[in-house]
Amino acid sequence: MLIDLHAHTSGISKCCKISAEENIRLAKRLGFDGLAITNHYTSQYFDSKTYGDWIENYINEWQFCVKLGKKYGLRIFCGIEVTMNEDDRLHMLIYGADSDFLLNNPCLCDMSLPQLYGVCRKNSCALVQAHPFRNGTAVQDTGYLDGIEINCHPLYKNSFYEEILKIAGDTGLAVTAGCDYHADSYRAYGGTFLPDTLTTDSDLAEYIVSANRFEFQIHxxxxxxxxxxxxxxxxxLKS
Ligand SMILES: [Zn+2]
Ligand SMILES: [Zn+2]
Structure with a gap:
């Protein structure tokens, strides 16, 4: 099944111009089998006083998307895209997190990469660096990553898929693919092919951490x- 592992919804991501329902309906129409909803988790959206209300909305949006997925026949995974405060160009995708993870870890943005990786390990989540090379960012210390992403976002003109596969090949990292859809350009048709048997967020995290073979559709x-x-x-990569 073809799953776009990086998607935003306007209910949480302020830069996104498409609602959860429109996004899920469109993905179904285009032939995707599922989406991972990875809304922005950034300290621009909350402070220590407002975190509780904000994270409640974040979790509600996940649950709303799961319901819509059932309505439209699209598998929905719940992910997170964390903006790191040490460098706001660095975005980290987390798969396999649940509401307790978010409620118990209120300052993911403030963490260093080793701290974030430690929290992910402890909670059996997968940590993937989103869109390496965008805006001049480098692949971070691969000892603290489970994977790196090939990102098909149309506005950034380059998916860097060859560079990413070279680094993954050299380091043994997993690779994921997603479109980072914000409805600001055409809807790219890229994603990761996952086994049909993979149904829960924990299954997805385990797959990223331990699978030996990955297949993608790159747009x-x-x-x-x-x-x-x-x-x-x-x-x-064989050429
Ligand atoms: Zn990002
Ligand atoms: Zn994104």
Missing amino acids: DPTDRKIFRIEYSRGQA
């Missing part, structure tokens, strides 16, 4: 071509 913003790639963990 490359450079030339708008759509193509498939297979990657085996720790192996160079």
Whole structure:
């Protein structure tokens, strides 16, 4: 099944121009089998006084998306995209988190990467660096990452898929793919092919942490071509 592992909804992500319902309906119409809802988790949206109310909305949006997924026949996974305060260009995707994870960890943005990775390990979540190379960001210390993402966001003109697969091949990291859809350009048709048997957020996290083989559909913003790639963990891309 083809799952776009990076999607936003306007209920939480202020930069996103499409509602959860419109986004889920569109993904279904285009032929996706599922989405991971990875709304922005950024200290721009809350402070220590407002975190409780804000995170309640964040969790409600997850649950709303899961309900809509059932209505429209689309599998919905609940993820997070954390903006790191040490460098706000650095965004980290977390898969496998639940509401307790969010309620018990109110300052994910303030953490260093090793701290964030430690929290993810403790809670059996997968930590993936979103869109490496965007805005000049480097791949971070791969000892504190489970994976790196190929991002098909049309506004950024380059998915950097070759660079990402090279680093993953050298380091043994997992690779995921998603479109980072915000409704600000065409709806890219990229994602990660996952086994049908994978149904829960924990299944998804475990898959990212431990699977040996990954397959993607890339919708490359450079030339708008759509193509498939297979990657085996720790192996160079065959050309
Ligand atoms: Zn991002
Ligand atoms: Zn994003």
